[in-house]
Amino acid sequence: MPGILLGDVLPNFEANTTVGKIKFHDFLGTSWGILFSHPRDFTPVCTTEMACAAKISDQFKKRDVKMIALSIDSVEDHRTWSEDVMAFHANKAGTPLPFPIIADDKRELSVLLGMLDPDELDKDGLPLTARCVFVIGPDKKLKLSILYPATTGRNFDEILRAIDSLQLTAQKKVATPVDWKPGDKVMVIPSLSDAEAASLFPNGVTTKEVPSGKKYLRYTQP
CATH class of the missing domain: 3.30.1020.10 (Antioxidant, Horf6; Chain A, domain2)
Structure with missing residues (x-):
């Protein structure tokens, strides 16, 4: 299965997202980036992760890290799901999700980046997206990759800690x-x-x- 290794330049893919069509390298600009994938919209663990990411989005912003998520559903589903995500924390309900979600309903990007979990299948028998974390440097190269199975939620405190290390050791x-x-x-x-x-x-x-x-x-x- 195709995938991305540490030190590889991430493809400059085009994708439909909740904020419109993007070209990945243009989206990142000169910033660091984090791309994190989710098995599916309207699922319990994913919703807790997205709500956490939204709640601490200022922590990524102050580190000059642009956030973007991916899930194997449509833009329309993503927008509806985003309302649930933001309602998870009562003080965030009704506010917009502070980062875009990529629509990968054909799983093309998940396959390209090696994000599929072969052990977790949907009702049609197709593999779900794993919980990948890709941290990308300003040079568009992959600096860190963490891969969780669909059944295990991420630890965003560790992700921020790792980004602090990456940024320090880059300098x-x-x-x-x-x-x-x-x-x-x-x-x-x-x-x-x-x-x-x-x-x-x-x-x-x-x-x-x-x-x-x-x-x-x-x-x-x-």
Whole structure:
């Protein structure tokens, strides 16, 4: 099945959405992007996810990340479903969904991007879309891909945390350790010499001692 790998440029596809026809690269412009797919409109887990994404959309906006969803139903269905989504949180009821939804009722885009879940079938025996998360950089390349089955809802706190890491490590020669959060110490990448690290990180570099004696666990404040 076709799919997209890390580092690949996402296709500049055209699609019908709840805000009209778009060309994907034009939609992104110079921003980061997140494309997240859903098995179907008017389904329970998808509705909770969409409602969460809508509620925290300002968190993506402040990171300069443009949001767009995909589901295998029509634009008309998407617009009706959006009202349910926004009503999930009482204080959002009646307000418009803050991001578009792509209509992929022929599953063409889901197939192109490798988004189908072969184990979850609709009433006609056709595979549903899995819960994909694609984070795309300003260069239109895939920076992160998370694939959940249709039965498991996503964690948007983790998605935001991962975006913070991606954006930081795109600018600085560091990596983020396990459970890292903004403000925590980061790790100096192994390709940097100690002298290079000292010049790049004025806050200093500390090294954790390990039994091997190797000096590879180097930490700094970004």
